[in-house]
Amino acid sequence: MPDRPRYVAGSPAETEPIPAASVYASEVVAALESDIRFDERGLIPAIVQDAETNAVLMLAYMNRQALELTIQTGETHFWSRSRAELWHKGATSGNYQHVVDMQLDCDGDTLLVRVHADGPACHTGEYTCFYRSFSVDADSGESAVDPNESEG
């Protein structure tokens, strides 16, 4: 992390300083507004990856407030589409996810959030939500969704 916060859009040659006043999460998000593309629902998908094992743990969605809270607290927050409410991951289970770093993809419409997790990511108790193998035998056409532990 640079000593002076930098906001880089595109190539390194386009490096642009963020004003020193950008100390609040809401201002951080505002400063990134031109890069982050929330969808028509105001959401951006966030892939959560274990920073130690590199396993992909889950995919969830952040709205602007969830992103601000994630930045502010260093713990993942999401927008629950099914419950239509903010969701502080771990608030119920104790399995908080502590943000190590975040990446924005090339076209600004997906986040990759790498975390140290206090416990399983999945509400089923599985380490990762991606525990169902989706195997296909191209020769036989046989298929299955098996509840195998992901090695991913």
Place this chain on the structure above:
Amino acid sequence: MPDRPRYVAGSPAETEPIPAASVYASEVVAALESDIRFDERGLIPAIVQDAETNAVLMLAYMNRQALELTIQTGETHFWSRSRAELWHKGATSGNYQHVVDMQLDCDGDTLLVRVHADGPACHTGEYTCFYRSFSVDADSGESAVDPNESEG
């Protein structure tokens, strides 16, 4: 699905015929129908992960046909939301992604596709689409989006 589906990869001049969809692939998807939850647009997000390095390479969307073609060919296919057309990853760039395995998440609305990639995932030439670090120092409030190579 038409007997001889066609799609355009890149420019119209690069039109490429797709073989008649395998009866197996469509049956596989049909068999998984009760598990897979396509969204209201008929899409499911697919996280693509490098099976060798475990780096997260990209997030793209599959509709039913893209999923069938992915299963049938063993190479990733997506639905391009911006171009509103099927997209065979690598058809233009040569950077095909060969499917190693796939996982479905706990609630069936996200796929994790682990691949061997023939080349960079990103249209910018970067190895991964997640090459812009989005780092925040919670203490100082400093933030940055830097075009660093992801270690993810």
